[in-house]
Amino acid sequence: MKVPMLDLSEQYSNLRDEMLKALDDVMTSTRFILGSNVKKLETDVAEFSNVPYAVGVANGSDAIHISLQACGVTAGDEVITTPFTFFATAGAIARCGATPVFVDIDPVTFNINPELIEEKITPKTKAIIPVHLYGQMAEMDRIMEIADKHGIFVVEDAAQAIGATYKGKHTGEYGHTATYSFFPTKNLGAYGDAGMIVTKHEDLAEKMSVIRVHGSKPKYYHHVLGYNSRLDEMQAAVLNVKFPHLNEWSEKRRARADIYTALLKNKLQDKVVTPIEVSDRHHVFHQYTIRVERRDELQAYLKEQGVATMIYYPLPLNVQPVFAELGYKEGDFPESDKAAREAISLPMFPELTEEQQTYVVECIEKFYN
Incomplete structure (x- = not known):
C-alpha cells in the first residue's frame, strides 16, 4: 500500500x-x-x-x-x-x-x-x-x-x-x-x-x-x-x-490522531512515545509526531513499504551553519537534541483512511519485531 x-x-x-x-x-x-x-x-x-x-x-x-x-x-x-x-x-x-x-523545549509538547x-x-x-x-x-x-x-x-x-x-x-x-x-x-x-x-x-x-x-x-x-x-x-x-471547512478538517485530524494513538499503544507501547494533548489545550494535529529509537532506520524501512514520513526537525537551529557565529554547540539544549534524534511524523491529513493508518502501524510493528 x-x-x-x-x-x-x-x-x-x-x-x-x-x-x-x-x-x-x-x-x-x-x-x-x-x-x-x-x-x-x-x-x-x-x-x-x-x-x-x-x-x-x-x-x-x-x-x-x-x-x-x-x-x-x-x-x-x-x-x-x-x-x-x-x-x-x-x-x-x-x-x-x-x-x-x-x-530548550518541554519534552512533552x-x-x-x-x-x-x-x-x-x-x-x-x-x-x-x-x-x-x-x-x-x-x-x-x-x-x-x-x-x-x-x-x-x-x-x-x-x-x-x-x-x-x-x-x-x-x-x-x-x-x-x-x-x-x-x-x-x-x-x-x-x-x-x-x-x-x-x-x-x-x-x-x-x-x-x-x-x-x-x-x-x-x-x-x-x-x-x-x-x-x-x-x-x-x-x-x-x-x-x-x-x-477548517473546523471540520481539524476535527478529522484529531479523530485520526486518536486512531493512531490507540493502535500504537495497543501494539507498540514499549517502542513508541505517542503525542500528548495537554489537558488545558486543544491540539489541531498539523503533524502526528511520535518518538522512537532507531528513527532513521525506521524511516528507511517505512519508505520501502510505501509509507511516507517526515522528520521535523533533524538539526536544531542552534547548530545550523548559518548561526555558527552565535557560538552554540551540540549539547547546549539536550531536549532539542533528543527530539531531533527521535521525532518522526506519520502521514496526517483529513482524508487519511483507517485502513491506511492500520497499515502504517503494522509496518512500524514489523520493523520493531
Whole structure:
C-alpha cells in the first residue's frame, strides 16, 4: 500500500467547482492586489482568532518578520525563541538585525520551556517567540507573565496551529501578535505562499499594514522602511473557499490522531512515545509526531513499504551553519537534541483512511519485531 504524507487531491476534487468559480471571479474583476478577497479573509480570520485585527501578508516567514519590525525589534536587540522549529522563526529575527537567543523545549509538547526563559532575559531582550509546534499551543500564561514582568513583546509563531487553543483562548489572544502560514501543506493551505498576522492592538495592525506595502502611507510617501509582502488576491480567494471547512478538517485530524494513538499503544507501547494533548489545550494535529529509537532506520524501512514520513526537525537551529557565529554547540539544549534524534511524523491529513493508518502501524510493528 502507498500512504503519502499528505494528499490534497480529494480535498480539491470536493471543492473544485467552487474553487474554479472563485478564481474566475478574481480574474473577471481584474483586481489582483489587496482586493475584496483579502479583506474578507482578514475579517474572517480575525473573528476566528477572537481578535479585532488581521493583516494578510505574502507568507508565514514575512508574518514573523513584519511582526517583529512592528514591535520595534532592530539591530542590537535579542529575541528569545526555541531551537526546535522551522528556520523561519529564527531567520526572521536575524533579518531584523537582532540576535536569536535559544531556550530548550518541554519534552512533552516539543514547545519552548517557559521555566527556562527568564534566565535568558537581558537588557537587550525585546521579544519572545513561542512556537506552537505540530498544532499544540505553548504554555502561554507563564510566557505572558514573564513578558509582562520584563516589558517585552510576545509574537506567537502559530504557523502550524490555526484553530488551536490554550485554556479556551485562541492563538493571537495572548501575544501582541500571532502569525499564520498558509503554505499548501498547512491545515488551512493556499495553492502557493500566503500568510497572515492577527493582533489585539490597533497600533501594531496599522504599522504592519504599512510595512507590507513598502512602508508607504499614503501611496508613494514612505515614512518607514517596509517591503513588498502583500497577500495575493488569488491565494486569498482559494483560502476563502477553504476556510469554512477548517473546523471540520481539524476535527478529522484529531479523530485520526486518536486512531493512531490507540493502535500504537495497543501494539507498540514499549517502542513508541505517542503525542500528548495537554489537558488545558486543544491540539489541531498539523503533524502526528511520535518518538522512537532507531528513527532513521525506521524511516528507511517505512519508505520501502510505501509509507511516507517526515522528520521535523533533524538539526536544531542552534547548530545550523548559518548561526555558527552565535557560538552554540551540540549539547547546549539536550531536549532539542533528543527530539531531533527521535521525532518522526506519520502521514496526517483529513482524508487519511483507517485502513491506511492500520497499515502504517503494522509496518512500524514489523520493523520493531
